Amino acid sequence: MPESPNAGWNDFRRVGALYDAYSIFYAIAVNAASLHRGYYVGPEDSTKFSEAADRLTRHVATYLDLSPGDHLLDIGCGTGQPDILIAQETGCRVTGLNVGSGQIAMARMLTEAAGLTDRLTFELSDGLSYPFLDGTFDAVLFFESIAHIPDKEAAIREAVRCLKPGGTLTVVENFEIPHAGTAQWRSFLEETMRWYPSTVDDTAKMFRSTGLALERVVDLTEQTEDAYRRALEEASARQDEVVRFLGAETGAGMLDGLKTLVETLAGKIEFAVLTGRKEG
Secondary structure: OOOOOOHHHHHHHHHHHHHHHHHHHHHHHOOOOOOOOOOOOOOOOOOOHHHHHHHHHHHHHOOOOOOOOOEEEEEOOOOOHHHHHHHHHHOOEEEEEEOOHHHHHHHHHHHHHHOOOOOEEEEEOOOOOOOOOOOOEEEEEEEOOHHHOOOHHHHHHHHHHHEEEEEEEEEEEEEEOOOOOOHHHHHHHHHHHOOOOOOHHHHHHHHHHOOEEEEEEEEOHHHHOOHHHHHHHHHHHOHHHHHHHHOHHHHHHHHHHHHHHHHHHOOOEEEEEEEEEEOO
16 A cells, blocks of 8 residues: 555554454454454343354444445455445445455455345555545445544545535444543553544544434444453454464453453443435
8 A cells, every 4th residue: 555645544454454363363253254343132141152242233224325336335344254244234335445455355365255246345544645536426324434544524525525426424433432541551552552532423524524414323332342341252262373373372362352342431422323424
């Protein structure tokens, strides 16, 4: 990829490397192609993490207002597993952008296995400049990706540029609970995960300032807040396999990283879906 004019986007190369590594870890530890949170219907729900993650994707698909033939841009598409499910659920086409070359390769392999190469394509991107003409897409999705972008308003503005008039932009994300996170907490997330949390209200303001009419805010915290802990439990139960495939040092480091994530986010994050429609 060419150098971005904004030095901050060098962070995205680190994010790409981080998620490339965790994609392998998740595949081994929890048998999941998707790194998103999972959707659970209650504390007694014993659904495996991989199935709960796919359930969340299918739930998100109901908010996207997509019809067969519509074209979705997924910014931060990861391994492409959510895009495969969304395409299957709605009949749409998907273009996915991501900063991790490993995840792009996985997305292409999963798409070929699903027989959807005629409708899904994946490209590397720096996270801010999208190589598309104005008004190309019917919908744009940030699915647990915009938290990694320091200048969220610039990213939303660029996404809106790519939207057709009347098209929708949807953000599905972990948001900071107002006044819950400390400066030290935010600094830790930025340094370790290149994660720059914002609040739901701040994101809604960005929608309005970039020409989006806010149509929906859905709180899914109750259904998703236990997801990382459940993933940690499943991964810990498969520690021997993790170590066998990744090695003792890397495997233990990945497990410790997931444990730290669970502990760090506890009580400070809410999970929500925001949808806005481009005016005009």
